[in-house]
Amino acid sequence: MGLFNKFKKEKNENIQEKQTLPYQLSSSITADGKLQLDFYDARADFKQFYDTTRLILNRQVQVNNTILTEALISYYSENDAVILNNDGQEFGRKVQYKKILMDIDTNLLQRDSNYCDYVMKALLNEKRVNEYLERGLQENSEQPCGNYVGGVKTKDNGYKKVFDPVVGKMIHESLEMKQKREKNRAKQEQIKQEGIDRRKAEIERLQQEIEDMEK
Numbered sequence: 001m002g003l004f005n006k007f008k009k010e011k012n013e014n015i016q017e018k019q020t021l022p023y024q025l026s027s028s029i030t031a032d033g034k035l036q037l038d039f040y041d042a043r044a045d046f047k048q049f050y051d052t053t054r055l056i057l058n059r060q061v062q063v064n065n066t067i068l069t070e071a072l073i074s075y076y077s078e079n080d081a082v083i084l085n086n087d088g089q090e091f092g093r094k095v096q097y098k099k100i101l102m103d104i105d106t107n108l109l110q111r112d113s114n115y116c117d118y119v120m121k122a123l124l125n126e127k128r129v130n131e132y133l134e135r136g137l138q139e140n141s142e143q144p145c146g147n148y149v150g151g152v153k154t155k156d157n158g159y160k161k162v163f164d165p166v167v168g169k170m171i172h173e174s175l176e177m178k179q180k181r182e183k184n185r186a187k188q189e190q191i192k193q194e195g196i197d198r199r200k201a202e203i204e205r206l207q208q209e210i211e212d213m214e215k
Helices: 003-020 106-111 113-123 126-136 165-172 175-214
Strands: 023-029 035-041 052-063 066-076 098-103 148-155 158-162
Antiparallel strands (some): 148 158
C-alpha cells in the first residue's frame, strides 16, 4: 500500500469513528492559558435542559496521596444564544461556572472516547454534581465532600464511579470550604431577613388600610 493510500485509509477511518460517536468533544485554550473542553451529547434528554458540558481544567492538587484535578464546570444547550453585557462580556449558562475537584485522567479524557463519555455522562452529570456541591455547603453533612465529586476508575474492562470518603472529609474541612459555608450561611440569613422585612411591611400596609377604613 502506498503512503498516500495508507494516509487516505487512516483519514477515512478517523472520519468514520467521529461520525459514529454519540458526542462531539471540542477543545480550546482560554485567555489565561487553560484547556477548555466542550462535550456535546447528541443523546441528551430534553428534560435535563442541557446538552453540553463545559470543563475548564485548572491545576492539580494532592490530597491524602490522591492527585485531584481542579476544574470549572458549566452546563448549557448548544442552541443557547450568545448574550453580551454592556462591557461586551458574555454571560449566561455557558459562563456560570462552579469549581469542582475530581479524580480523573485528563489525558485519557481526550484520548479514550469510552472514558470521556463515562466521565461526562456519569461522573459529571449536572444533577449529581449539584447534589455533591450542596452537601459541601452543609456543616454536618452525612457525606462530607466539600467540592470533591469523586472520580472514575477501571472495572471489568469498563469504568465505575468512585468516592474516597477520607479525601472528601479533608476537603470538606478545608479553610476554603469553611469560608464558603460561612459565606453561604450569611447569604441565607440575609435572604431570610429580607423575607421577614417584606412580610412586616405587608402587615403594616394592611393594618394601615384597616385603620383608614375604620375612620
